[in-house]
Amino acid sequence: MAHAQARPILLGLIGSPIAHSASPAMHEAAAEAVGLRAHYQLIDVANADDTQLRGLLSALAPIGFSGVNVTFPYKERVLPFLDALSPGARAIGAVNTIVVRDGRLTGHNTDTTGFARALVQAFGPTPEGPVALIGAGGVGKAVAVALARFPGLEIRMVDADPAKAEAVAAALRGHAAVRVCRDIEEAVAGATGLVNGTPVGMLPDRGSPVPLSLLRPGMWVADAVYSPLWTPLLTAAKRIGARTMTGRELAIHQALDAFALFTGREAPAAAMERAFDRAVAPLAA
Template identity: 85%
Template sequence: MAHGHARPILLGLIGAPIAHSASPAMHEAAAEAVGLTAHYQLIDLPGADAAQLRAVLGALAPIGFAGVNVTFPYKEAVLPLLDALSPGARAVSAVNTIVVRDGRLIGHNTDTTGFARALVQAFGPQPDGPVALVGAGGVGKAVAVALAQFPGLEVRLVDADPAKAAAVAAALDGHASLRVCRRIEEAVEGARGIVNGTPVGMLPDRGTPVPFGLLHPGMWVADAVYSPLWTPLLTEAARIGARTMTGRELAIHQALDAFALFTGRAAPASAMERAFDRAVAPRAA
């Protein structure tokens, strides 16, 4: 590696637990592919309160970070600690990408842009609806905003916390045909698509957010979880012949969009795809 020329671009991920993240591999490979050097640091913060989060965010600019990603459970907690929000992040009221510019922290949400692009790639320019969306947390909200971009697509949102689902519905009022359902059965009945936006099914959890009996072959099923890539939900959906999209697509597309925000350079998708597959392959078995 050449020394003394370019300082590596410093990037990172704030969340917990994040040891399994494919983000370091993806961003470092993307940088290399466009002739840059990046160092992507995992910033694992279990149980951080607002003061601890503020301290970490306050250190980013002085230390020289170009930006960081934010994941569970801090996508909403960071909002009041930022200097500005992109329109997308404001719409979702969740942030997964923070860009450091001239000492200011600007929040973006590339889960939204990434999910919309991934969905089109997997299921065509106008995915079949209605869509049952499980989860109204950080990822669920981003998915809801992404689905709202497809004209006339009915979204049925269900969350273990009905108040959370109601808040998302209120935020999207007038922008989407979104209905809050109390029970998963109600959301899935007659639905053509299902999206899991919860951590259910993420290792070590082996649960499913949707009882298998509600699945049928005419559906498409997408999962935001990528550890494991084939969650119990997706494994069963594929087994019965439903079309599936793993968390790989969302992971890669949100990272592509984040890399462009961090560096001002378009990352080659192929470099990120290869890096993701290498990072996740050992766990796929």
């Protein structure tokens, strides 16, 4: 075992901006807790074109990476450069986890499994709907697939690019009740739940994806953003008495699933939770 660990497992995150990511802390702490050593490298690449992205991904195996996570804005754009996709990643059309084995890159999506488990933890086994889902990009698509697992939920999607929302809705029809809305007001009107699947509200941005006047006390509101943990959207929702779920739960649950894919070991949840909280504490100050 000592020989196998002569050098640390090399992991990373591809995206931009990612300086505030808690992923290095979570994965390195999880590895230590199960007796492994890991180095998790932030690969902050802004505005990469397809040639740069292909080059970056083709270098992962030769450099010795066991896997990388992928975040905004590359969750969909990496697909053409992978050797294989898990059924879940193929269905979603977005990848947040790439496993490197024997020179081959396989894309997975742990945002879906992570969000579904986080939602149950926060709001119980039968979250109520209809649910307004803002964003049909990489995270939005994963959240839509996760919401489709709950029977009886109507998913109301809205995106700045209506064609993206239509494509997700088309893929889910027959599996869930999905409606593409013209605007945020239509999506939120009468909705019981609201999910932000966009980067709006992530530092340094201080905006809200939804006009705060549309929030109501009886709603539950979830945000995929965790830097800061309390986004303007969640702060306003909490202030009026709505139930809330920060991006902490999604971040931890998707990381637990990704760690298992990277290492073949079950990740220790307590170690990841402690590492996440330490990593984001300066942002909450």
